[in-house]
Amino acid sequence: xxxxxxxxxxxxxxxxxxxxxxxxxxxxxxxxxxxxxxxxxxxxxxxxxxxxxxxxxxxxxxxxxxxxxxxxxxxxxxxxxxxxxxxxxxxxxxxxxxxxxxxxxxxxxxxxx
Amino acid sequence: xxxxxxxxxxxxxxxxxxxxxxxxxxxxxxxxxxxxxxxxxxxxxxxxxxxxxxxxxxxxxxxxxxxxxxxxxxxxxxxxxxxxxxxxxxxxxxxxxxxxxxxxxxxxxxxxxxxx
Numbered sequence: 001x002x003x004x005x006x007x008x009x010x011x012x013x014x015x016x017x018x019x020x021x022x023x024x025x026x027x028x029x030x031x032x033x034x035x036x037x038x039x040x041x042x043x044x045x046x047x048x049x050x051x052x053x054x055x056x057x058x059x060x061x062x063x064x065x066x067x068x069x070x071x072x073x074x075x076x077x078x079x080x081x082x083x084x085x086x087x088x089x090x091x092x093x094x095x096x097x098x099x100x101x102x103x104x105x106x107x108x109x110x111x112x113x
Numbered sequence: 114x115x116x117x118x119x120x121x122x123x124x125x126x127x128x129x130x131x132x133x134x135x136x137x138x139x140x141x142x143x144x145x146x147x148x149x150x151x152x153x154x155x156x157x158x159x160x161x162x163x164x165x166x167x168x169x170x171x172x173x174x175x176x177x178x179x180x181x182x183x184x185x186x187x188x189x190x191x192x193x194x195x196x197x198x199x200x201x202x203x204x205x206x207x208x209x210x211x212x213x214x215x216x217x218x219x220x221x222x223x224x225x226x227x228x229x
Protein backbone atom coordinates (compact mmCIF):
# COMPACT_ATOMS: atom_id res chain seq x y z
CA UNK A 1 0.00 0.00 0.00
CA UNK A 2 1.03 3.55 -0.64
CA UNK A 3 2.42 5.59 2.22
CA UNK A 4 3.80 9.08 2.61
CA UNK A 5 6.37 10.12 5.17
CA UNK A 6 6.85 13.66 6.34
CA UNK A 7 9.73 13.38 8.75
CA UNK A 8 9.38 16.83 10.30
CA UNK A 9 6.23 17.47 12.29
CA UNK A 10 7.27 21.07 12.96
CA UNK A 11 9.67 23.42 11.23
CA UNK A 12 10.38 26.76 12.91
CA UNK A 13 12.14 29.34 10.76
CA UNK A 14 12.78 33.07 10.75
CA UNK A 15 11.25 35.32 8.12
CA UNK A 16 13.26 35.60 4.88
CA UNK A 17 15.17 32.40 5.62
CA UNK A 18 15.03 29.44 3.20
CA UNK A 19 13.02 26.37 4.10
CA UNK A 20 12.71 22.77 2.96
CA UNK A 21 9.84 20.51 3.98
CA UNK A 22 10.67 16.88 3.33
CA UNK A 23 8.38 14.29 1.80
CA UNK A 24 9.11 10.69 0.85
CA UNK A 25 6.68 8.20 -0.57
CA UNK A 26 6.74 4.44 -0.91
CA UNK A 27 5.88 3.23 -4.35
CA UNK A 28 7.52 1.33 -7.15
CA UNK A 29 4.90 2.43 -9.65
CA UNK A 30 4.27 5.75 -11.31
CA UNK A 31 2.43 8.21 -9.10
CA UNK A 32 1.05 11.69 -8.96
CA UNK A 33 2.36 13.90 -6.17
CA UNK A 34 0.81 16.87 -4.41
CA UNK A 35 1.46 19.45 -1.74
CA UNK A 36 -1.55 20.89 0.06
CA UNK A 37 -1.51 23.80 2.50
CA UNK A 38 -3.88 24.45 5.39
CA UNK A 39 -3.74 28.00 6.76
CA UNK A 40 -5.02 28.55 10.30
CA UNK A 41 -8.80 28.07 10.48
CA UNK A 42 -9.06 27.44 6.75
CA UNK A 43 -9.61 24.41 4.53
CA UNK A 44 -7.04 22.49 2.53
CA UNK A 45 -5.80 24.16 -0.63
CA UNK A 46 -3.69 22.68 -3.38
CA UNK A 47 -0.26 24.31 -3.43
CA UNK A 48 1.31 22.44 -6.35
CA UNK A 49 1.26 19.08 -8.08
CA UNK A 50 3.44 16.83 -10.20
CA UNK A 51 1.66 14.77 -12.84
CA UNK A 52 4.25 14.35 -15.57
CA UNK A 53 6.86 16.27 -17.53
CA UNK A 54 9.31 18.58 -15.80
CA UNK A 55 10.32 17.25 -12.41
CA UNK A 56 10.44 20.76 -10.96
CA UNK A 57 7.04 22.30 -10.27
CA UNK A 58 6.32 25.75 -8.91
CA UNK A 59 3.47 27.50 -7.14
CA UNK A 60 2.36 31.09 -7.61
CA UNK A 61 3.61 32.14 -4.17
CA UNK A 62 7.23 31.11 -4.57
CA UNK A 63 7.21 27.49 -3.42
CA UNK A 64 8.70 24.77 -5.59
CA UNK A 65 9.01 21.01 -5.33
CA UNK A 66 11.16 18.57 -7.20
CA UNK A 67 10.12 15.04 -8.03
CA UNK A 68 13.02 12.65 -7.54
CA UNK A 69 12.05 9.18 -8.68
CA UNK A 70 15.26 7.44 -7.61
CA UNK A 71 14.92 8.80 -4.06
CA UNK A 72 11.10 8.61 -4.06
CA UNK A 73 11.02 12.16 -2.74
CA UNK A 74 9.02 15.31 -3.41
CA UNK A 75 10.53 17.91 -1.09
CA UNK A 76 8.99 21.37 -0.89
CA UNK A 77 11.27 24.41 -0.86
CA UNK A 78 11.07 28.17 -0.68
CA UNK A 79 14.16 30.42 -0.83
CA UNK A 80 12.71 33.14 1.41
CA UNK A 81 9.65 32.62 3.62
CA UNK A 82 7.12 35.19 4.84
CA UNK A 83 5.12 35.35 8.05
CA UNK A 84 2.06 34.58 5.93
CA UNK A 85 3.51 31.18 4.98
CA UNK A 86 2.80 29.96 8.51
CA UNK A 87 0.54 26.96 7.96
CA UNK A 88 0.33 23.17 7.96
CA UNK A 89 1.70 21.55 4.81
CA UNK A 90 0.60 18.11 3.66
CA UNK A 91 2.31 15.95 1.06
CA UNK A 92 0.07 13.48 -0.79
CA UNK A 93 0.36 10.77 -3.42
CA UNK A 94 -2.05 8.93 -5.66
CA UNK A 95 -1.69 6.09 -8.13
CA UNK A 96 -2.28 6.81 -11.77
CA UNK A 97 -5.32 4.58 -11.93
CA UNK A 98 -6.94 5.09 -8.54
CA UNK A 99 -8.47 8.23 -7.21
CA UNK A 100 -7.50 8.01 -3.58
CA UNK A 101 -5.12 10.56 -2.14
CA UNK A 102 -2.81 9.23 0.56
CA UNK A 103 -1.58 12.00 2.83
CA UNK A 104 1.42 12.39 5.06
CA UNK A 105 0.95 13.44 8.66
CA UNK A 106 1.74 17.06 7.87
CA UNK A 107 4.48 19.55 8.71
CA UNK A 108 3.67 22.67 10.65
CA UNK A 109 5.73 25.57 9.29
CA UNK A 110 6.03 28.39 11.82
CA UNK A 111 7.63 31.58 10.52
CA UNK A 112 8.92 34.02 13.14
CA UNK A 113 9.66 37.73 12.60
CA UNK B 114 -21.96 28.21 -4.14
CA UNK B 115 -18.48 28.49 -5.54
CA UNK B 116 -16.84 25.85 -3.37
CA UNK B 117 -17.47 22.68 -1.42
CA UNK B 118 -19.63 23.33 1.61
CA UNK B 119 -20.08 21.20 4.71
CA UNK B 120 -22.53 21.32 7.55
CA UNK B 121 -22.55 21.63 10.42
CA UNK B 122 -19.21 23.35 10.89
CA UNK B 123 -19.08 22.10 14.47
CA UNK B 124 -20.90 19.23 16.13
CA UNK B 125 -20.71 18.24 19.77
CA UNK B 126 -22.43 15.02 20.70
CA UNK B 127 -22.60 12.53 23.52
CA UNK B 128 -21.03 9.11 23.30
CA UNK B 129 -23.48 6.60 21.87
CA UNK B 130 -25.50 9.08 19.82
CA UNK B 131 -25.73 9.01 16.02
CA UNK B 132 -24.54 11.94 13.91
CA UNK B 133 -24.98 12.96 10.28
CA UNK B 134 -22.48 15.12 8.46
CA UNK B 135 -23.40 16.73 5.17
CA UNK B 136 -21.32 17.65 2.14
CA UNK B 137 -22.41 19.77 -0.82
CA UNK B 138 -19.87 19.36 -3.62
CA UNK B 139 -19.13 21.85 -6.34
CA UNK B 140 -21.93 21.76 -8.89
CA UNK B 141 -21.17 19.33 -11.69
CA UNK B 142 -18.41 17.49 -9.87
CA UNK B 143 -18.94 13.77 -10.30
CA UNK B 144 -16.40 12.53 -7.75
CA UNK B 145 -16.75 13.06 -4.00
CA UNK B 146 -14.43 12.03 -1.19
CA UNK B 147 -14.57 11.90 2.59
CA UNK B 148 -11.45 12.21 4.71
CA UNK B 149 -10.89 12.38 8.45
CA UNK B 150 -8.29 14.59 10.08
CA UNK B 151 -7.43 13.50 13.60
CA UNK B 152 -4.89 15.05 15.92
CA UNK B 153 -1.62 13.24 15.39
CA UNK B 154 -3.08 10.99 12.70
CA UNK B 155 -2.97 13.22 9.68
CA UNK B 156 -5.55 12.86 6.95
CA UNK B 157 -7.18 9.46 6.49
CA UNK B 158 -9.18 8.47 3.43
CA UNK B 159 -12.66 7.18 4.30
CA UNK B 160 -14.73 6.70 1.14
CA UNK B 161 -14.94 7.77 -2.49
CA UNK B 162 -18.05 8.25 -4.65
CA UNK B 163 -18.26 8.34 -8.41
CA UNK B 164 -21.78 9.53 -9.09
CA UNK B 165 -23.98 7.76 -6.54
CA UNK B 166 -21.89 4.63 -6.24
CA UNK B 167 -18.94 4.07 -3.93
CA UNK B 168 -16.18 2.12 -5.72
CA UNK B 169 -13.86 2.49 -2.76
CA UNK B 170 -15.05 2.45 0.84
CA UNK B 171 -11.92 0.82 2.16
CA UNK B 172 -11.16 3.60 4.61
CA UNK B 173 -14.33 3.39 6.68
CA UNK B 174 -12.98 2.45 10.13
CA UNK B 175 -15.90 0.29 11.26
CA UNK B 176 -19.45 -0.70 10.41
CA UNK B 177 -20.66 2.20 12.53
CA UNK B 178 -19.63 4.44 9.63
CA UNK B 179 -21.69 4.69 6.46
CA UNK B 180 -22.12 7.20 3.68
CA UNK B 181 -24.50 7.78 0.83
CA UNK B 182 -24.79 10.13 -2.07
CA UNK B 183 -28.01 10.99 -3.81
CA UNK B 184 -28.66 12.61 -7.16
CA UNK B 185 -24.95 12.65 -7.86
CA UNK B 186 -24.68 15.64 -5.57
CA UNK B 187 -25.10 15.87 -1.79
CA UNK B 188 -23.46 13.27 0.39
CA UNK B 189 -24.14 12.34 4.00
CA UNK B 190 -21.66 10.61 6.28
CA UNK B 191 -23.39 8.88 9.19
CA UNK B 192 -21.67 7.69 12.33
CA UNK B 193 -23.76 5.47 14.58
CA UNK B 194 -23.18 4.99 18.30
CA UNK B 195 -20.38 7.55 18.34
CA UNK B 196 -17.26 6.89 20.37
CA UNK B 197 -14.73 9.37 21.72
CA UNK B 198 -12.15 8.17 19.20
CA UNK B 199 -14.48 9.40 16.44
CA UNK B 200 -13.66 12.98 17.44
CA UNK B 201 -11.95 14.57 14.45
CA UNK B 202 -12.42 17.01 11.60
CA UNK B 203 -14.29 15.35 8.75
CA UNK B 204 -13.34 16.76 5.37
CA UNK B 205 -15.18 16.43 2.10
CA UNK B 206 -13.65 17.01 -1.32
CA UNK B 207 -14.97 16.90 -4.86
CA UNK B 208 -13.47 16.77 -8.32
CA UNK B 209 -14.76 16.91 -11.86
CA UNK B 210 -12.79 13.89 -13.02
CA UNK B 211 -13.22 10.54 -11.41
CA UNK B 212 -10.94 7.52 -11.66
CA UNK B 213 -8.00 9.71 -12.54
CA UNK B 214 -5.27 10.01 -9.99
CA UNK B 215 -4.29 13.47 -11.09
CA UNK B 216 -7.74 15.00 -10.79
CA UNK B 217 -7.75 18.26 -8.89
CA UNK B 218 -9.68 17.86 -5.66
CA UNK B 219 -11.33 20.81 -3.93
CA UNK B 220 -11.75 20.49 -0.18
CA UNK B 221 -14.50 21.86 2.01
CA UNK B 222 -13.88 23.60 5.35
CA UNK B 223 -14.68 20.48 7.33
CA UNK B 224 -16.97 19.51 10.19
CA UNK B 225 -15.34 19.40 13.60
CA UNK B 226 -16.92 16.52 15.54
CA UNK B 227 -16.43 16.29 19.29
CA UNK B 228 -17.73 13.25 21.12
CA UNK B 229 -18.02 13.77 24.85
